Each structure stands twice: as structure tokens, then as C-alpha cells.
Amino acid sequence: MEYNAKVIEKKWQNFWEENGLYEPKPDKSLPKKYILSMFPYPSGNIHMGHVRNYCISDAIARKFRKDGFNVLHPIGWDAFGMPAENAAIKHKTHPKAWTYSNIENMKRQLYSLGFSFSKTRELATCDLIYSKWEQNLFIAMWEKGLIYRKKGFLNWCPKDQTVLANEQVIEGKCWRCDTPVVQKEMYQYYIKITDYAQELLDDLDALEGKWPNQVLTMQRNWIGxxxxxxxxxxxxxxxxxxxxxxxxxxxxxxxxxxxxxxxxxxxxxxxxxxxxxxxxxxxxxxxxxxxxxxxxxxxxxxxxxxxxxxxxxxxxxxxxxxxxxxxxxxxxxxxxxxxxxxxxxxxxxxxxxxxxxxxxxxxxxxxxxxxxxxxxxxxxxxxxxxxxxxxxxxxxxxxxxxxxxxxxxxxxxxxxxxxxxxxxxxxxxKLRDWGVSRQRYWGTPIPLIHCPKCGIVPEKNLPVALPEDVVIDGEGNPLDKHPYWKYCACPKCGANALRETDTLDTFVESSWYFLRYTTPQELREDEVFSREDEKYWMNVDEYIGGIEHAILHLLYSRFFTKVLRSLGLTDSNEPFSHLLTQGMVTKEGAKMSKSKGNVVDPEEIITQYGADTARLFILFAAPPVRELEWNDSALEGSYRFIKRLCAKVEKIQKSQSLPTIESKNLSEKERCARKKVYEALKKYQETFCHESGYAFNTLIAACMEALNALNEQDNVEIWSEGYFILLNILEPIIPHICWELSQEYFGLQNFKEIPLDEEALKEDSIVMAITINGKRRGEIKADLNTEEKQILELAKREVAKWIEGKTIIKEIVVPNKLVNFVVK
CATH class of the missing domain: 3.90.740.10 (Valyl/Leucyl/Isoleucyl-tRNA synthetase, editing domain)
Structure with missing residues (x-):
């Protein structure tokens, strides 16, 4: 079969979408898995870090769907933030237009990789409906006394003209633009994360063995x-x-x-x-x-x-x-x-x-x-x-x-x-209250009004929407300079009042988005999230993202979940049952970045080799938690493997089930091929769990060994069984080609759990070391049922030159392990 990645991948991506195969099912009696990768900022184009992150989560999601689980695997956009305002200045555009344009482009790029995201759960944090419920949560926290306003010296970024939380100051510089931070005295809104300090610390114990030790230690030290x-x-x-x-x-x-x-x-x-x-x-x-x-x-x-x-x-x-x-x-x-x-x-x-x-x-x-x-x-x-x-x-x-x-x-x-x-x-x-005010335009407006008679009063009509007719020039807060937006009537007494012009830190949006995903889009108008859906889907079973979020995002998300529990909106105490922190993608020993000139464009890889090749390489090159060094030759090797997978399909016997094979009638090469295939299947069954670290690299290596072993023999039944199993194993990793081959030769119901054939895994021969006076001098291969007398004869022939002219005093056979001769 000729491998035409472009045609095959487009065909199956259309099929998956048209049939809604990756939407979570409404049947809440099914066992569930909530698989989530940290959502991206819509910067304009995906990078290899995105590819790695979502390849990991997609492989896990696909595996659990095959195993009969109801899977929620959503995608969304962490869409507010300063970069959009900087882009507005640079490109003379509006932050909203820039952001939504980037979302559409990045969405196209991600779906071109065949990721099995739910489209009915997608969200962007800059959507007005998302702002409505975030403002609703803010007011609930304000009225509960969990948010307050005070004056103090704050971290100020002179370039972005905004306050930064302590966690957003990296080595004295702004985490976004690297501008040296100065101290400025001004009013700021704070969320009382310190009220939950002891609980945040205590509950880390329950995450032992489920989150990386490094992350737990960093959080403990930060809480201090x-x-x-x-x-x-x-x-x-x-x-x-x-x-x-x-x-x-x-x-x-x-x-x-x-x-x-x-x-x-x-x-x-x-x-x-x-x-x-x-x-x-x-x-x-x-x-x-x-x-x-x-x-x-x-x-x-x-x-x-x-x-x-x-x-x-x-x-x-x-x-x-x-x-x-x-x-x-x-x-x-x-x-x-x-x-x-x-x-x-x-x-x-x-x-x-x-x-x-x-x-x-x-x-x-x-x-x-x-x-x-x-x-x-x-x-x-x-x-x-x-x-x-x-x-x-x-x-x-x-x-x-x-x-x-x-x-x-x-x-x-x-x-x-x-x-x-x-x-x-x-x-x-050591933990300080979380300062959440930002002096910028592109963010969620803080829903408070300053009245000269009533003081600070919450807004009544939500959402408070951003005005679109703003001038963004990099000098000061565009909302504060707007000619009329901030002027309003007090909702309490009707007097002339001023709307708060600060917007919220973007980490507020990312502290509860995972709860919003639990609810279908059609139910999101009337509630922050459906309690029925939230109870079914939470907690997130596997959360995947970078170690750089160990304190900021992960601590805030844990805190927000506890606050929402206190508000009666969730029963969850912790948001993420398991956490996998994937390593960076590097090239020439450094993190990929435009400034270093070492960026690899995922679209170019997809165009030249196909999405499956990109997916296979990114999961094969290193274990998920390790740093991945880009390697062009390894990428080409992944492409060649997929081509080899297609090259021998004429030997497959079309069938919708596994053939029945008697091991006793097989040749050594046929037994070896079956053994390698079932070893890969066993590795597959062991790989997809948090405790294994999702070692896709060793699983793929086992599949490559199995394909090589199949190539060493010509039994059609062995080929058919081997391909049936390998396509099952590889579907979460390289889904397009697996669906194509499976439809052609086995029918789409191929993708199911396959039991291990323990008989195929049995060793029919063993390698025994031969030692003379305790020193290793050789080895022999023998059938498991070989008699001791025959083993000794084989061993003596193998080490004849070492015992020639010497007297054997003692012969020792350790079954299935060792033959030792004592000589003088």
C-alpha cells in the first residue's frame, strides 16, 4: 500500500468530526476519564511544545475510549493578557480581533494533527459568557470577605504598565516581557489565599505519588x-x-x-x-x-x-x-x-x-x-x-x-x-495574599463600582463588557482613559459613580476553566457549570503541562477549587488527581525560541511527513517527563517506520477477528514473531497508567521490534494476527494510518481490548551461562525440556578449549540458569 499521509489524514479527520466520535457521552452510568492538557495562549501559531503536550493527552484519551471509558478531552484558549495589547500596538489591530484570529489559526493547526478534542466543550476565556461567570464568582468571593482592596507597594512593570504578582516576577523582571520591575505604591485587589494556607499545605499529602515530588516540594516551600x-x-x-x-x-x-x-x-x-x-x-x-x-x-x-x-x-x-x-x-x-x-x-x-x-x-x-x-x-x-x-x-x-x-x-x-x-x-x-488587579485593557473587568456615598459596590448587571472603541498606545490603562466607559450610576443609590478600571490577572481565568469544561456549551448560559456534570467529571484524572506552572497556576487552581467548594459550587477538594509534567522540546541544547533561531515549525513537519510521523516522533524520542532534543534523522526514522507498516499489508488475511493459532505447530521464527507482538501488547497494557510514567518510547520500540520479527517470517496467519494487534496498540499514537489499515483489512471494530495470549509469551528455549572454576567462558541455548545429561554435553562442546587436558572434578547444573565445571 502506498502511504499518502495528506489524503489519509484528511479523510479520517473528516470522518471523526462528521460522526462526533470524540464527544463525551451523556450516559453518566459509564466509567469516566477526564484527560486534560493545560490550555494554550493563542499566540498565533502552535509550537513543538504544544505538539508534545497534546500528543501525550491525546494518546491517553484514545486509549481509554478504546477501553470503554466515557472520555472528556477538551481544548480551550487562555485568551486574555498583555501580549494582545502589545500586538495591537505593533500591528495596529484590536486585541479582540488579533486574539480570535489566532484562535482560529491555532485550532486549524491542532486539528490537523488529529487530536481527539471535544468540540462541544471548547471555550475561550475572553468570551463574554466566560467573563460573566468569572465576574459572578468574583462578587461571591467579595461578599464572602475573600477579596479586599488596600494600598501598598506593588511590583510594577514600566513597559506593560501593570502590576505583577510576586510569582510573576522572575529574577527581578516581568515574566512576560523581561523588563526590570520597580516598586510602586497604589491600590490593589487581593484574594485571601492565606485563609487556605494550612489546607493547601495539608492536602499536598494526599497527592503524594500522584504528583511529581518536585512540584509538591515547590508548593510546600512556597506556602512556607x-x-x-x-x-x-x-x-x-x-x-x-x-x-x-x-x-x-x-x-x-x-x-x-x-x-x-x-x-x-x-x-x-x-x-x-x-x-x-x-x-x-x-x-x-x-x-x-x-x-x-x-x-x-x-x-x-x-x-x-x-x-x-x-x-x-x-x-x-x-x-x-x-x-x-x-x-x-x-x-x-x-x-x-x-x-x-x-x-x-x-x-x-x-x-x-x-x-x-x-x-x-x-x-x-x-x-x-x-x-x-x-x-x-x-x-x-x-x-x-x-x-x-x-x-x-x-x-x-x-x-x-x-x-x-x-x-x-x-x-x-x-x-x-x-x-x-x-x-x-x-x-x-510565607504565602502572601494574591494580588489580582491589572492596569490593562484586555482582561476581565473587575465588577465593582466606586460610589462617593456607598463606597465600593458590586455590579448588578453582568457581564461587565469591555468597550471596543479603545485607544491602545502602551501608555497607561486604556479603560481609565476611555471617555465614558467608567462613568456609571451606583446600583445601590443611583448617584454618579465610577466603574473600576482594573482588570483581573489572567491566572484567575486559568484557575477554574477545567470546571467549566465539564458543562456542554448549550448549558453554559444559565450557570457557571452544571453541578450534575461537574459531579460526574471531576476530578481531572490526568493533567498534563509544564513544570514551570508548579506554583503559579497549579497552586491557584487548587485554591480556587477549595473556594468554590466553600461557596457550595463543587464537592471537589482538589482539582487534579494526577499530574504529569512533560519536559521541554529543545534543539541544539536550548529551548526552542525565535530569538535563538532554533524553532521547528510543526506545519512544515506535517506538510512534509504527515501528522502521524510528527506524533510518532514526539512520543518516541524521549519519555514524557524528560527533555526532548530535536533530531531530524529520528524524525525521518519515524516516517520510515510508518512506510514499513504499509509496505507488507499484502500478506494480511482480511478478517474482523484474530486467527486461531497453535503455537506447537510454529517454526522458531514464527514463535519469535508472535512473542514479540504479544510482548508489545503487554507493554501497551502496562504503559497507559500514571505509575508507569506513560513511557510511550519503550512501547513504540517494542512495536518496532515486533514489526521486524514479523518481517523475518512468511506465515499469513502470524502476519494477520500481528497486524491486528499492532494497529490496536498504535492507534492512540498514529491514529490516521491505523484507522486506514484497520478499515481495509479488519473493519473499524478492530479497536478494542485484546487479551494476552500467555502461551505466546512463554519461553520455549533458554540461554545458560557456562563457567569454569567460577569464571564465565561461554553460553549455550537449549530447549526448556532438555535433559541435564544433554545440557552437560552441549556445554562441554562449547567450552572444549578451556577444559582440554584438564580433569573435571565436579559438574554443577543450575536449572535454566548456569552450568559450572570445577577442573584442575
Missing amino acids: KSKGLSFAFLLEKKIESSTETLESIEVFTTRPDTIFGVSFVALAPEHPLVKAVLENAQNYGISEEQKAQIVAIQNTSERERAQQEKLGIPLGISVIHPLTQVKIPLWVANFVLMSYGSGAVMSVPAHDGRDYEFAKKYNLPIIPVIAPKDSGEKAQENSCAEDFYDGGGILIHSNEYNGLDNEEAKAKIIEYFEKNQLGKAVVNF
Whole structure:
């Protein structure tokens, strides 16, 4: 059969669509599988990363359909975001037109690969109906107290003119455009993800063995639970600011056992006390140079500060140590973050590397208060801080706590603080509330109205639609500059009011889209998602995407699912039962990118070789979780394999069932061919589960071995059985050619579960090693039922040169494994 990929693939893609074969069935009594790949951003063209992602999910979805499962395998578009506005400026187009045009092009490209997506579940997050229900969810969270608005220093991208979440700042730069991020004080809406911090942490335990350990560790570290003591240092004197009177500094420490070693207190540059001091800098001896240094730190993102050399400015103010009453100086330090805790840190240079580095630089006291247990009593007493020590041990220089184990001292010091109402034991999390305001046009409008009489009021008529007559020039928020869109009446009192002009972070859209997929398009007008459908389909059984989403998207999706559960909209506690993080596609050792000039265009591959070749290569070149290095010769090898699959079909006996074959009547080559085919079938049955890691590469290799073995013999029944099975195995991977060959020779009902023939898998011969005085000298091949006497004769002939002229003292036969001769 001549292999004409273009004709075959178009034929079957039309057939699948016309017959709606890949739509989930309404019968909810069927066992289900929800297979999902992370949805793409409609940038204009698919890339090889998309091909890999969706080849993996499509193979899994096709396999479970064959096994009788009701499968939901949807596709959609993460369609809002800054790139559309940048494109509008560059190409003088509208973000909406640019986005929907890209969706149509990418959809055409994806379907040209034969992906079995449900078309009745497709969505785009920029669709007005999607915005309606997202705004509805926002208001529900606002009214439940899970969303609030406050002013603070935020990560600001000067190029995109928008706020970024901490997670969207990568090495001090905007995650989208690589522009250095600065700090800007402004109002922002926050979602209280911290209310769910403990639950988000605890429920990671249930995902052990189901999600990659690396992802679980990253989330645990990001949530960052710590236990310790919260207390206040009283200021030596009150500080008056334009808005408040400050009398103390709140701090949190996980090491109350080191409290007697505090030699300075460090403040974040955004701390209210620092602001108060800067209002009257001259009164506190703060020079213009020092003031400029503090402002410079304020304008540096938190991530960037973490990578800088430690920098500090003394404030000329002291606080009182709560236990010793000693005066301790206050410093502004670039390593203290206002977003974590109170923005103030008790610094113990003798027992913290960061504090030690700072104290050395500014010649601040270093007071050791913990000595290693094995250092001896004299050494403990005379311990000096020639370097910091952050281990456990015995307390020294700590008044009545001297001699206590430091863990025991922690408990006693916390007990003292609570008993005397000086502080309390608390649990802290590194996780911060999620800032979701963005100062851009192409996003979901935040459905709130600012009324001079009623304050902030939720919109009543949803959806709040974006105006289409906007000017996008890259300067500021187009919605804020619109001549009339933001002007409205208060839905509560009717007074003139202003509509919120911030739009939502795109990660809000991607935090619940998987729930929306559960509901057919015809039911999406009247509810966020059908509870009946959601109960049936959730959780996602296998979620596939890149490791780069380990914190941002995956953490937010887990959080959103828990919030929707709290709102009574779902019973799910976790959204994704299993997670597979596929590796990148690289070329010449680097991630494919236009800037590196190493991009491979999927459309060119499809045009030259066909979709099945692209699919076969991408699944054969590496296990899904590993990085895949592009290889042109391996691509051509995949093409040759498909051609070989077509080349021998004249030997197939047309039938709609497997022929009956008696193994005892077969030649060695025929038995070998059957064995290889059934080994491939066994590998197939083992491959399609999360625990196996979906090792398609080894499955394809087994199929190639089986085809080679079939080529070594001419039995028509062996050929027919082998092809029947191989087409079943390969259908999830290279569906077009498998459907074509199956229709021609076996009928389309070929695609079904095939039982293993254990007889075909049995070994009829064995290889036995031969050793002489324990050293391996050769091997023999013998039938399983060969008698021991004959085995010894075969073995002696094989190693004749090693035993010639020697006396055999002992002959040992280990059945099916080994023959050993002891000689002298």
C-alpha cells in the first residue's frame, strides 16, 4: 500500500468530526476519564511544545475510549493578557480581533494533527459568557470577605504598565516581557489565599505519588509554614507621623531561643515607621544621601533585593529589649520584606548567616547565645562569635535560661511571653495574599463600582463588557482613559459613580476553566457549570503541562477549587488527581525560541511527513517527563517506520477477528514473531497508567521490534494476527494510518481490548551461562525440556578449549540458569 499521509489524514479527520466520535457521552452510568492538557495562549501559531503536550493527552484519551471509558478531552484558549495589547500596538489591530484570529489559526493547526478534542466543550476565556461567570464568582468571593482592596507597594512593570504578582516576577523582571520591575505604591485587589494556607499545605499529602515530588516540594516551600513567637519591641520614644502615633515594632521569630542575642532590629524600607521618619528626616539625623538610599531600595523588587549585597541605613532610633531592657538600634535593611510578617526582623548575627554578614559590614555587636552541646562547659562560657552558628545546643549569656537545651528554651521563653502578656505563639506562612488587579485593557473587568456615598459596590448587571472603541498606545490603562466607559450610576443609590478600571490577572481565568469544561456549551448560559456534570467529571484524572506552572497556576487552581467548594459550587477538594509534567522540546541544547533561531515549525513537519510521523516522533524520542532534543534523522526514522507498516499489508488475511493459532505447530521464527507482538501488547497494557510514567518510547520500540520479527517470517496467519494487534496498540499514537489499515483489512471494530495470549509469551528455549572454576567462558541455548545429561554435553562442546587436558572434578547444573565445571 502506498502511504499518502495528506489524503489519509484528511479523510479520517473528516470522518471523526462528521460522526462526533470524540464527544463525551451523556450516559453518566459509564466509567469516566477526564484527560486534560493545560490550555494554550493563542499566540498565533502552535509550537513543538504544544505538539508534545497534546500528543501525550491525546494518546491517553484514545486509549481509554478504546477501553470503554466515557472520555472528556477538551481544548480551550487562555485568551486574555498583555501580549494582545502589545500586538495591537505593533500591528495596529484590536486585541479582540488579533486574539480570535489566532484562535482560529491555532485550532486549524491542532486539528490537523488529529487530536481527539471535544468540540462541544471548547471555550475561550475572553468570551463574554466566560467573563460573566468569572465576574459572578468574583462578587461571591467579595461578599464572602475573600477579596479586599488596600494600598501598598506593588511590583510594577514600566513597559506593560501593570502590576505583577510576586510569582510573576522572575529574577527581578516581568515574566512576560523581561523588563526590570520597580516598586510602586497604589491600590490593589487581593484574594485571601492565606485563609487556605494550612489546607493547601495539608492536602499536598494526599497527592503524594500522584504528583511529581518536585512540584509538591515547590508548593510546600512556597506556602512556607513556620511556628514561632510574635511580640513587640517598645520604641525608646514615640514617633509621630502625619497619620498615626507609633509606639512599638511588631516582630515574628522562629528562634525565640536566640532572643538574648538580638543586637539590632531591621525594618523593611516600606515599614510605617520608616515612612514616618522620612517625613521629618532632618529631625532624626537622616541625610539626603541616606534618604535617597532608602527610596532606591523601595524601588527595587523583592526578588531583586534578595540577590543584592546586604545594604542598611541606621535610623538613629532605638527600641527596648523586652527581657533585658537594653537599647537596640533600628536599621533599614534591604533584606527585610514588607510582604512577609510585619516588615520587621529581630536580628541575631551570631546565629543567622544573613544577620552575621550585615553586622560584620556595619560593625554591629555579635552576641553568641547558643553553644554546641559537645563544646564543653568552659568553651560554652567563653564562646565568641568568630562566625555564626545556626545549629542547636545549650543556651549561654541568656540569664535564667543558661544551660537549657535550645528547644526546651524556645518553649519556656514563649511561655514567659504569653504569661506576662508580652507576646504569643503563632504560626506564620510565607504565602502572601494574591494580588489580582491589572492596569490593562484586555482582561476581565473587575465588577465593582466606586460610589462617593456607598463606597465600593458590586455590579448588578453582568457581564461587565469591555468597550471596543479603545485607544491602545502602551501608555497607561486604556479603560481609565476611555471617555465614558467608567462613568456609571451606583446600583445601590443611583448617584454618579465610577466603574473600576482594573482588570483581573489572567491566572484567575486559568484557575477554574477545567470546571467549566465539564458543562456542554448549550448549558453554559444559565450557570457557571452544571453541578450534575461537574459531579460526574471531576476530578481531572490526568493533567498534563509544564513544570514551570508548579506554583503559579497549579497552586491557584487548587485554591480556587477549595473556594468554590466553600461557596457550595463543587464537592471537589482538589482539582487534579494526577499530574504529569512533560519536559521541554529543545534543539541544539536550548529551548526552542525565535530569538535563538532554533524553532521547528510543526506545519512544515506535517506538510512534509504527515501528522502521524510528527506524533510518532514526539512520543518516541524521549519519555514524557524528560527533555526532548530535536533530531531530524529520528524524525525521518519515524516516517520510515510508518512506510514499513504499509509496505507488507499484502500478506494480511482480511478478517474482523484474530486467527486461531497453535503455537506447537510454529517454526522458531514464527514463535519469535508472535512473542514479540504479544510482548508489545503487554507493554501497551502496562504503559497507559500514571505509575508507569506513560513511557510511550519503550512501547513504540517494542512495536518496532515486533514489526521486524514479523518481517523475518512468511506465515499469513502470524502476519494477520500481528497486524491486528499492532494497529490496536498504535492507534492512540498514529491514529490516521491505523484507522486506514484497520478499515481495509479488519473493519473499524478492530479497536478494542485484546487479551494476552500467555502461551505466546512463554519461553520455549533458554540461554545458560557456562563457567569454569567460577569464571564465565561461554553460553549455550537449549530447549526448556532438555535433559541435564544433554545440557552437560552441549556445554562441554562449547567450552572444549578451556577444559582440554584438564580433569573435571565436579559438574554443577543450575536449572535454566548456569552450568559450572570445577577442573584442575
